[in-house]
Amino acid sequence: MTDAVSTATRPGRPAISGVVRRLPEYLMIWVPLLFSAAHLVSFSLWTIWISFTPSTLVPVSGWVGLRNYTAVMASRNWQIAFDNLLLFGSAFVLLSLVTGLVLAILLDQRIRGENVLRSIFLYPLAVSFVVTGTVWSWLLNPGIGIQKLVHDLGWTSFRFDWLVNRDMAIWTIVIAAIWQSSGFAMALFLAGLRSVDADIIKAAQIDGAGPIRIYRRVILPTLWPITITVVVVQLQFAISAFDLVRALTNGGPGIATQLPALVVYDLMFQRGLLGRGAAAAVLMLLILLAVLLPYAAWRYFRRATHA
Amino acid sequence: MRDRTFAPSRILIYLVVSLIAAAYLAPLAVVVLNSLRTNEEIAQASMIGWPKQWAWSNYAAAWSGFCVAETCAGIRPYMLNSALVTIPATIISTMLGAIAGYAVSLWRFRGDSWIYGIVTLGLFLPQQMRLLPWTIVLRDIGLINTLAGLVLIHTIQGLSFTTLFCRNYYVAIPHELIRAARIDGAGFFRIFWRIILPLSSPILIVTVIWQFTHIWNEFLYGVTFTTGQQQPVTAALIALSAAIADIPQHGVQSAAVIIAALPTLLIYLLGGRYFVRGLTAGAVK
């Protein structure tokens, strides 16, 4: 819907004098962008290089082949982290989509106090990951948090001990992450709902369609592109949720909630195994590419069919 | 479905919305209540509870009292440090992102989509991975242990987000507008200044909110690339969380959390309406 501009004004090759005259604008456009792109490319290449070296506390040159990769992939930590990423990544992205959509639809019902409610759903975005992790580690800890509160109120058989349960602990991270980030999904979806053409809805109403039918057939299909954006943004969130996990479970109980970002940081800086940490980082980038490439292909395909 | 009625379904909607809102507010409520309980009271009871006596002194201690090693000035000087990094980095990365987004969406240069693609990939490059390369870069340009170095990092890294969102917004601007201006002889900057910028406030608010909260809440670079008195507010917060040889100071810690979060909370409260409006106006494509 936006790519009509791909045919936008494209200046022809300017003459030499034109180049000089337009030097300031070239500098303003290209210098920041090139710096940004250069830092990403060079930092990635640097990490790939380090992953093949025997670096420990500081980067050193040398060549160890794939040894860092085999060591990382053979470690229990990484295997658990990899499984967790699949579970956490998909559960978090899916559930925050649903939460965000439900919140947006509810807010879109012309309810009173919309401003207040919207702020309530958005404010967690303003809080730092460390704070979110710490506060949720209080609330979810069965000994001092919600479970204790309910016990003190008299319902002593109540159990909510996911945080200390190996199999369920990863879901506490999902809960905290959704609490923090679903507001963004909500804002995007709300934006999408608000930009649906009112005439289309009116036409459907005249045709006798009920509200649920209108949502399913008319409104939700238009949210498709937004959904993709939400997925991309939430995916980015899932990857950077490092501080949150560190403060909430720190990978525990045991090593049950390890995630690749934790393993990377731990290997690189806590364990002083820079080469292995870099190998884990490269593996993480590969996972990411496996997710992003289909998205890029989809965009390309969409653009091609629209053109 | 968008008309106002008082059917049972509407009562249900209000009920559901209030329940969810309560769940979203619960963590904040716990922190606010704890910020008004003494450390001892929390240690001897539970993390969730109503204050027995209102310990307003927690706020005084958090603001200007508690010690980080030999500096006993509370969170105040660290708030200033964070502001000195966050404000310039937010402004610069937003402006550069707006110009870049404008260039990539409305001017189109050779190779722009490649550059743009790489820059947006930057959203996904984990922060931990960039720590050592940044160390080397800052060393080579002599900006280690300076606030300018931090501003540089956050500007370059922030460009990924600001460029992405501004580009998506500007893409929706009818290019006839630009073409007409060009025919009138307006150049790149003139068009940006006269036509684009006045249209940009919704998206600029989105990027400012986003950048400000991210930079304000950052910890890893903030402690690695500063020294002693320049540390950001997150460092002071971490100093308050329980160390191994320390009794938990949950009361003062909660008060400090509230104070440290005030700037970002205010930004969301004041800007929340524009946030959604900015996204509605086209940032979502």
Added chain:
Amino acid sequence: MPITTTRRRLLAGSVAALALPAFARAQGAVKPRLTAISQWSAGSDGAAITALGKKFEEKGGIWQHSPVPGFTTEMMNKLRAQIIAGDPPACSQLKGPEIAAWSKIAPTVNLDAVVASAGYEKVVAPDLARLHKPGGKWIALPLQIYSTNMLFLSKRAMDKAKADKIPVTWADFNDLAEKMKAGGITYPIANGGTRPDDGQKFEASFAGISPASYRAAIMDLDKKALEGPEIKAAFAQVRKIADWMDPNVGAQPYATNLKRFVDGDMGMMIMGGWAQGVLRNAGFKFDDFMIAPGPSDNTKPVFLLNADAFIFWQRSEPDLQAGQTLMAQLVMDPAIQTMYSQITGSIPVRTDVDLSGAGWSDGQRRTASALKDAVANNQAVLSLAHNMAQENGLTAAMIDVITEYVKNKTITPEQAVTRLAEAVEGAR
């Protein structure tokens, strides 16, 4: 100091370091200045380093301490960044085998002359001294000592269990825990659930069962000892301890349970001496609890050594060099060590400090005499959980296995032994 110092130049510098004149020479002419990095920012740690800084200033020095709050990892990130930038601090907090590891990446100061003139070597436990002089030269100085396996007993819980004898062996300990359980205490053990906390349960069990086998397996990584019967017995003991703990503790620190411990709702805690300072700062009285060395099956005290230290990085500035000499002298000074330990609840590194004075607690006196006994019987070993026995990479790999074992009751001691041996193999 040039900002662009490269790795090669740093290495060259470490060679040149050997040829540098004795660093004490620079003292006197300039006002001593010290740049220091540590993670000690809060609580008694923060108070102690602040007091040390005051003493440094009283001696006419300029104290420039940069605390890095949080985990040790962030402190090391900061140190690494400074070293890469060619601008290491004059001294920084570092401990255990990491001293040797880090000394390979940047030149350090040879402290032999200052140490000799203070006669320090004679009064430091040999195992400890070894860690601070990799390659035979003193480059770092230990500051204070903790034992990680002190046994804390709640007076009220003892009353409930109708017991008054401090357990000496693990059998005694287990008996007492059962008695407490019978006396109505649901969770006789009050420990927390962090990674080092889980590690401490293991090392206390292992070293208490057989210090010799602990030394062989954990410190020397002897393959036979790593798969021996003692380590299996240690894992079995850890399981018992874990079963007596409140499963709800999660990853909370031990301090979360202090109130229940003092109230007698929990009975025992195996923790480092630092818990004394924490209990005191939390407003609990010394009459509320007893402290003794951790259980030892051969009845002689076993001491799991944990020592904080400063490493000294080579600097060319005369004022920093003078500051380093002054700092080294202060750290070794018995009066300073007394002041430091009395703030933090540790014991001095020097074995010749008199702890009979009013400023010392019973627990500290008992810790100090346990150290003396343990050293005499060769039962002072290095703590694994607090990064004294192995470099961080290996330690973390081993703690992975231990913490998983503590949290997952379906893992048998046999499996744990196999996994630990595999982890050691994989991390070497």
